[in-house]
Amino acid sequence: MLEINSVSVFYENALALNDLNIDVQQGEIVGVFGSNSAGKTTLFNTIAGLTLHLKRREQRKGGERITITGSIRFQGEEISLSKPSDRVEKGIILCRERHPVFRDNTVEENLRLGGYMRSGSEIKESLQFVYDLFPPLLRLKNKKAGMLSGGEQEMVAVGMALMARPKLLLMDEPLLGLSPLMQKEVVRAVKKIRQQGVTILLSEQYARPVMPIIDRGYVIENGTLVVSGTGQELMDNPEAKAAYFGM
Amino acid sequence: MEASVLLYGLVNSAVLMLTALGFSLTFGLSGVANFAHGSLYLAAGFIAWMILHYLGLPFMLSVVLTIIIVGILGAAMYRYILMPVRGIALSEVIATFAVGVAILEFFRWAGFVTYDFNLPSFVKGGVEIAGVDVDYQRVIIIGIGAGLAALLWYFSHKTKIGLALRGMAQDEYTALSLGIDSDWAAAISVGLGAALAAVAGLAILPLGLISINIGYDVLLIALAVTVLGGLESTTGLMVGSLILGFASVITANYLGPQWSEVVYLVAIVVVLAIKPSGLFGKFKELEERV
Numbered sequence: 336m337l338e339i340n341s342v343s344v345f346y347e348n349a350l351a352l353n354d355l356n357i358d359v360q361q362g363e364i365v366g367v368f369g370s371n372s373a374g375k376t377t378l379f380n381t382i383a384g385l386t387l388h389l390k391r392r393e394q395r396k397g398g399e400r401i402t403i404t405g406s407i408r409f410q411g412e413e414i415s416l417s418k419p420s421d422r423v424e425k426g427i428i429l430c431r432e433r434h435p436v437f438r439d440n441t442v443e444e445n446l447r448l449g450g451y452m453r454s455g456s457e458i459k460e461s462l463q464f465v466y467d468l469f470p471p472l473l474r475l476k477n478k479k480a481g482m483l484s485g486g487e488q489e490m491v492a493v494g495m496a497l498m499a500r501p502k503l504l505l506m507d508e509p510l511l512g513l514s515p516l517m518q519k520e521v522v523r524a525v526k527k528i529r530q531q532g533v534t535i536l537l538s539e540q541y542a543r544p545v546m547p548i549i550d551r552g553y554v555i556e557n558g559t560l561v562v563s564g565t566g567q568e569l570m571d572n573p574e575a576k577a578a579y580f581g582m
Numbered sequence: 583m584e585a586s587v588l589l590y591g592l593v594n595s596a597v598l599m600l601t602a603l604g605f606s607l608t609f610g611l612s613g614v615a616n617f618a619h620g621s622l623y624l625a626a627g628f629i630a631w632m633i634l635h636y637l638g639l640p641f642m643l644s645v646v647l648t649i650i651i652v653g654i655l656g657a658a659m660y661r662y663i664l665m666p667v668r669g670i671a672l673s674e675v676i677a678t679f680a681v682g683v684a685i686l687e688f689f690r691w692a693g694f695v696t697y698d699f700n701l702p703s704f705v706k707g708g709v710e711i712a713g714v715d716v717d718y719q720r721v722i723i724i725g726i727g728a729g730l731a732a733l734l735w736y737f738s739h740k741t742k743i744g745l746a747l748r749g750m751a752q753d754e755y756t757a758l759s760l761g762i763d764s765d766w767a768a769a770i771s772v773g774l775g776a777a778l779a780a781v782a783g784l785a786i787l788p789l790g791l792i793s794i795n796i797g798y799d800v801l802l803i804a805l806a807v808t809v810l811g812g813l814e815s816t817t818g819l820m821v822g823s824l825i826l827g828f829a830s831v832i833t834a835n836y837l838g839p840q841w842s843e844v845v846y847l848v849a850i851v852v853v854l855a856i857k858p859s860g861l862f863g864k865f866k867e868l869e870e871r872v
């Protein structure tokens with residue numbers, strides 16, 4: 336479904352992604368693991384088109400700071416030069432790192448905004464799904480999102496992404512900063528989202544909490560692929576073990 | 583306070599709010615300080631005048647047409663002039679100011695310099711309120727101000743486009759990742775601000791003759807109100823308009839009308855010196871703005 340072929344991203348002369356090859360099949364949950372500044376966010380932003388947006392923005396001002404090379408294909412189509420909105424239209428939705436929400440808007444306004452590209456009936460249907468998935472949001476729906484706890488904001492952020500009706504959902508460190516209990520909730524939600532036929536690519540620093548749900552994983556360090564394989568294969572690899580258990 | 587000061591202070595405040603509304607809205611939504619605001623306001627007056635006199639269309643139709651034309655003009659200004667310099671605040675100011683001057687000087691060149699230009703009031707005549715004579719147009723201005731405030735609240739909280747624009751203003755990258763296009767959002771917000779400048783011009787210009795210099799005065803007022811109230815704050819816009827509205831009426835009443843303009847300039851200088859973020863402004867991180 337998603338094929339990333341020798342993608343590299345340079346900021347100035349620093350290499351953030353180094354000749355990466357990653358592929359995700361329809362219906363899979365695939366993990367990308369790596370420590371701080373490994374390039375996870377850069378990878379996700381590049382798939383969603385945000386890196387290209389930043390590059391074009393800077394180019395208008397006359398800068399040549401960012402270089403992106405390689406090919407990204409989604410459902411067979413080359414998307415590496417598409418605008419973020421075109422990629423959303425195609426069904427690639429990014430739930431950003433640290434789960435940002437629109438703080439001045441209510442929870443329900445946030446969710447409706449998530450469905451910005453979708454029709455009225457689709458919004459209604461998705462809204463029902465999101466409230467079923469995260470029942471606490473129903474009670475909070477008229478509250479300002481900025482007032483919510485971190486865990487609640489995470490639910491809103493994931494909810495917004497779902498409202499956009501992803502075919503491929505990109506989740507950048509969905510467990511970041513959450514309590515173990517809340518982490519379990521999110522893992523449970525991810526499983527349910529997959530049951531809806533959504534393909535998921537997620538990133539984490541440590542793989543252990545998502546271990547039970549991923550089909551395959553990639554470990555990257557300094558933008559370079561270290562090892563990839565199924566959960567068991569990664570477990571058996573001494574280099575990848577560090578990524579799993581934080582040793 | 584005398585009833586006349588109270589009433590005219592109120593009317594003047596509504597005039598100021600209406601004058602600054604489009605400028606403040608565009609800035610709040612896209613971070614663009616549109617220094618062509620005053621020129622768009624004035625252009626609305628001349629365009630409406632031309633439609634009325636050369637095409638002879640009915641008044642209400644001319645008003646609607648003018649608002650649409652000026653709104654499109656604003657969006658086009660974003661697309662063709664602002665987009666290439668987007669994000670460089672100083673270039674945005676210079677570019678919009680240049681467009682503004684070009685518009686005003688175009689009208690000067692085209693001969694709109696005599697005292698022949700005025701727009702009809704929406705309704706002729708006036709009423710007496712608490713012993714003070716007020717023409718209907720001034721009452722209507724208060725009504726339009728209140729009506730627009732309600733309409734804009736509805737637009738920005740209940741409509742898809744309004745929510746998208748506010749989302750883009752709050753967190754560009756999250757908005758982008760949900761499929762909202764940043765240039766589209768900015769073009770709409772500049773266009774919307776321009777349309778509001780047109781509404782203000784069409785409502786306020788009938789109070790007097792239309793002259794080119796009004797373009798510069800309006801920009802000064804918009805700057806004074808938004809700087810005082812705090813850029814991008816709706817409460818600030820209202821309070822800023824009320825303070826300046828009453829201050830200038832009181833000054834005109836007790837010191838003489840020639841002093842009322844000075845109030846705006848003094849307000850800008852004092853606020854920038856003491857509290858640059860304005861009375862209700864929040865300081866935003868720079869990277870959030872760009």
Ligand SMILES: Nc1ncnc2c1ncn2[C@@H]1O[C@H](COP(=O)(O)OP(=O)(O)OP(=O)(O)O)[C@@H](O)[C@H]1O
Pocket residue numbers: 346350351369370371372373374375376377378432540
């Ligand atoms: N906009 C940018 N400009 C310059 N350098 C950047 C930019 N974004 C990221 N980088 C650099 O690229 C490298 C990869 O960063 P990235 O955010 O992708 O890492 P990450 O794996 O998401 O890390 P974390 O776990 O801390 O979120 C880092 O060295 C970072 O400093």
Ligand SMILES: [Mg+2]
Pocket residue numbers: 375376377432507508
């Ligand atoms: Mg990251």
